[in-house]
Amino acid sequence: MSNKVDALKIKKSFGSLDTIRDVTVSLEKNKFVSILGPSGCGKSTLFDIISGLEKPDSGDILINDINYTGKTGKVSYMHQKDLLLPWKTILDNTCIPLQIKGLKITQARDKANTYFNLFGLSGFENYYPNQLSGGMRQRAALLRTYLFSDDIMLLDEPFGGLDAITRRSMQLWLLKLLENFKSSILFITHSVDEAIFLSDSIYLFSKRPAFIKATFDIDIPRPRDYKTFTSARFNEIKEKIINLLQSE
Amino acid sequence: MMKKTKKFLNNLYSLLFFLILVAIWEIFSRTGTVPNYILPAPTMIIYSLFTNFNFMGRHILITIYETLTGFIISVLLGIIIAVIMDGLPFVKKVIYPLLITSQTIPIITLAPLFIIWFGYGYLPKIIIVILICFFPISVSLLQGLGSVDIELINLLKSMGAGRYQIYKIVKLPASLPSLFSGLKIAATYSIMGATVGEWVGGKDGIGVYMLRAKYSFATDKVFGAIIIITVLSICLLKLIEFIEKKSMPWVFYEKIETMGE
Ligand SMILES: Nc1ncnc2c1ncn2[C@@H]1O[C@H](COP(=O)(O)OP(=O)(O)OP(=O)(O)O)[C@@H](O)[C@H]1O
Ligand SMILES: [Mg+2]
Numbered sequence: 001m002s003n004k005v006d007a008l009k010i011k012k013s014f015g016s017l018d019t020i021r022d023v024t025v026s027l028e029k030n031k032f033v034s035i036l037g038p039s040g041c042g043k044s045t046l047f048d049i050i051s052g053l054e055k056p057d058s059g060d061i062l063i064n065d066i067n068y069t070g071k072t073g074k075v076s077y078m079h080q081k082d083l084l085l086p087w088k089t090i091l092d093n094t095c096i097p098l099q100i101k102g103l104k105i106t107q108a109r110d111k112a113n114t115y116f117n118l119f120g121l122s123g124f125e126n127y128y129p130n131q132l133s134g135g136m137r138q139r140a141a142l143l144r145t146y147l148f149s150d151d152i153m154l155l156d157e158p159f160g161g162l163d164a165i166t167r168r169s170m171q172l173w174l175l176k177l178l179e180n181f182k183s184s185i186l187f188i189t190h191s192v193d194e195a196i197f198l199s200d201s202i203y204l205f206s207k208r209p210a211f212i213k214a215t216f217d218i219d220i221p222r223p224r225d226y227k228t229f230t231s232a233r234f235n236e237i238k239e240k241i242i243n244l245l246q247s248e
Numbered sequence: 249m250m251k252k253t254k255k256f257l258n259n260l261y262s263l264l265f266f267l268i269l270v271a272i273w274e275i276f277s278r279t280g281t282v283p284n285y286i287l288p289a290p291t292m293i294i295y296s297l298f299t300n301f302n303f304m305g306r307h308i309l310i311t312i313y314e315t316l317t318g319f320i321i322s323v324l325l326g327i328i329i330a331v332i333m334d335g336l337p338f339v340k341k342v343i344y345p346l347l348i349t350s351q352t353i354p355i356i357t358l359a360p361l362f363i364i365w366f367g368y369g370y371l372p373k374i375i376i377v378i379l380i381c382f383f384p385i386s387v388s389l390l391q392g393l394g395s396v397d398i399e400l401i402n403l404l405k406s407m408g409a410g411r412y413q414i415y416k417i418v419k420l421p422a423s424l425p426s427l428f429s430g431l432k433i434a435a436t437y438s439i440m441g442a443t444v445g446e447w448v449g450g451k452d453g454i455g456v457y458m459l460r461a462k463y464s465f466a467t468d469k470v471f472g473a474i475i476i477i478t479v480l481s482i483c484l485l486k487l488i489e490f491i492e493k494k495s496m497p498w499v500f501y502e503k504i505e506t507m508g509e
Contacts, residue, residue, distance in 0.1 A: 051406045073408025083403050087421040087498050096417060100409045128498040148407050 002065070004029050004152050004184040005075070007050055010059035012042070013209075019045050020056075021209035027152070027184050034187045034195040036241070037205025043188045044080060046210070047154045050186070051077040063152065076148035080156045080188075082141040084129035090140050091116075091125035097148035112147060118180075119143045120173065135166045139173075150181060156188045171197055172226060179223065192241050196234055197224065204244060214244055288468040297472040304457060308476060311454040314370050314442040315484070318377025322434060325378070326385030327427070333386075334393040334419075335411070344390075347383065355379045355441070359448040373445035373453070380441040381434035385427070392426025393419055425499075428492040435484040439477055 005027040012020040019042040027033050035043050048054040050061055052072035061069045068074050076097070084093045091109055098108035116122040119139045129137055138158050145153055158174075159167045171194055178185070189195050195202050196218055204214040220233050228234055270290050276282050277289035284292070297304075333340035355376060362372035400418050409417070446455025454473055461469035493500060 048402075053402050053406055072406050077403075077406045079399060079403060081399060083397075083400055085400065085418065085421070087424070087496065096404070097407050099417070100404070100407050100413055128501050130498070131501055 002029065003027060003062070004064060005050060005186065006060075006062040006065075007046065008060045008062065010046065010049060010061075011057045012045055012049060012054070013057060018209040020049075021211045023059075023205070023210055023212055025186070025203055025212075027186050029184055030182060031200045032178065032185045032187060032198055034189055034199040034202045035205060036189060036192065036195045036202055037210065038207050039190070041205050041208045042210040043205060044156055047077060047156050047186070047188065050154060051075055053077075074149075075152040075154055076145045076150075077154045078141055078145040078156060078158055080160060082129070082137045084137055084141060084144075086129055089126050089128060090121060090132065090136075093129065093140060094144045094147055097144060112143070115143055115147070118177065119146075133166075134162050135170055138162065138170065142174075146181075146183075150183050152184050152186075154186045157190065158187075159194065160190065167191075167194075168226075174198065175224060192238055192245075193229065196220070196237050196241070197228055202241070204241065214241075216241065285465045285467050288471065293468050293471040293475070296466075296468040297475060300469060300472060304454070304472070304476065307452055307454045307457040308480070310370070310452045311439065311442050311446070311477075312480065314373040314445070314453065315377055315438045315480070317370075318374040318442065319381055319434065319438045319484075321374070322378045322381035322385055322438075323431065326382050326430070326434075327389060329382075330386040330389035330393060331415070333390055340390075347387070351383055356444050359445055362445070363449040368449050368451060372448075373442050373450065376445040377438050377441040380437050384433040384437075385430040388430025388433075389423055389427045392423025395426075396422040424492075424496055428488065428496075431488050431492075432485060435488050436481060438484065439481045443477055 003026045005025075007023065007025045010020055010023045010025075023042075023046060025033070025035070025046070035046070037043050045054065049056050052061070052068060052070055052074065055070040059069075060067055063074045084090075085096070088096070091112060092105075094112040094115075095103075095105065095108035098111060099105060103111070113125065116125060119142065121136065121139055121143065124132060124136065129140070132140070138161075142155070142158060145155070159170050162170060175198060187195075187198060199218050201218060202216045203212050204216070205211070206213045216237060218237060220228060220231065220237075273287070274289050274291060277284065277287055277292070288296075329343075333343060358379070359372070359376055362375050366372040366375065396419050400422070401414055404414050404418055442453065443455040443458070446453035447459060450456050454476060458470055458473040461467075461473065
């Protein structure tokens with residue numbers, strides 16, 4: 001095995017609330033893998049477990065084949081909310097992971113600054129988060145996540161709170177961005193379109209307590225673009241997934 | 249814009265009303281309806297304030313000294329104790345109930361004790377200021393620290409941040425608004441604390457000046473002292489509000505509306 005992440009036979013309940021029944025998820029190097037599932041089925045909980053914030057009741061988390069169950073600091077994790085600190089400027093927000101790693105603030109700023117253009121944030125370095133639109137906040141949060149580690153990234157519904165138009169443009173932007181990166185990404189979403197468009201494969205989760213209902217390999221060739229959404233293959237896969245979702 | 253004019257008008261009405269009351273007071277005193285040693289006219293109070301100011305100056309400085317010393321010590325102590333209680337739940341469990349219960353003692357009534365213990369110098373006054381200011385500061389900060397968004401803390405944890413970094417990056421800045429609301433309460437009472445301490449026993453300070461004026465029925469001077477105390481309290485409050493604005497710039501920025509994607 002040479003997976004970046006393996007979540008093996010994960011079980012988790014909160015008190016009497018059975019949340020994750022039995023889930024095994026793996027992420028290969030350089031792949032984009034989505035988790036698609038109904039609200040409240042335990043997707044974020046799985047990310048909490050992979051990132052080490054929560055311990056599973058049973059099961060193991062392997063990162064680069066090493067057991068890191070319950071240990072934090074190995075993968076970068078972008079939470080469902082953007083969680084930008086309102087008291088720090090956008091630049092200083094993106095510097096946080098670098099500061100935690102021990103860089104001086106001036107060094108951290110220099111390093112973070114070089115990515116602002118790529119993330120469509122240049123010109124807004126010294127703004128505070130609540131001065132920016134939702135899309136920009138998400139990009140800032142993504143940059144912060146990326147600066148913690150570009151190796152393995154967990155992205156929990158990064159575009160969940162955006163309006164449909166902004167969301168579509170963010171999907172296209174993320175796709176372009178990732179062409180230049182060597183990251184391996186686990187991605188949570190509610191949107192079937194978003195999952196198909198971005199992913200190499202998709203795990204379909206059941207209702208809570210979660211188990212894996214199906215997995216899909218998305219064989220739509222890359223590079224993809226906005227035409228992908230209307231391609232025949234895209235809609236074939238979409239129909240299959242929607243049928244499965246219907247049969248709950 | 250509209251809001252600002254409206255606020256300005258409201259303030260103007262209050263000011264006008266206040267001036268009318270003062271004018272009525274002036275008339276009552278000047279016509280001799282109320283004797284001067286009971287209620288001196290506002291203009292007489294202002295006049296005596298100006299003519300006595302040189303003499304009052306030293307007393308004012310002493311009171312400011314006692315207040316600021318006590319206040320600064322309370323801030324340091326309040327922050328330290330709050331951070332310790334927040335970081336060590338066991339300590340909080342032991343101390344917090346005691347702290348809350350201690351607040352049912354009217355601190356002012358302890359003043360005579362402090363005079364017995366610590367004499368007529370500045371120390372007992374400073375202690376009273378500390379006892380009055382410390383509590384609102386530490387309790388507000390403690391509540392602020394306790395209500396920081398757990399997800400922000402988890403975010404930092406997921407990046408491998410240690411305790412110190414979590415405090416520095418998230419917990420302390422997040423609880424600044426609570427800290428400042430405590431500071432403002434403390435500031436409002438601090439001058440009063442020092443003055444009452446001086447009443448109970450002392451050689452100088454605005455409270456002592458007030459007592460002496462009272463003994464000689466110099467009611468205009470008593471009023472002058474009240475004005476000074478009020479102005480000092482307001483100044484301290486404004487100073488804290490100023491620092492608050494400077495240290496939390498993000499609160500006072502407006503959202504930009506036309507920010508493109
Ligand atoms: N720390 C916790 N303590 C108790 N219950 C929890 C905790 N965290 C999550 N839960 C519960 O576990 C269930 C799954 O939550 P989770 O956030 O993982 O769902 P989700 O799939 O991410 O949902 P959504 O799509 O709405 O984000 C929910 O019912 C939630 O209330
Ligand atoms: Mg979730």
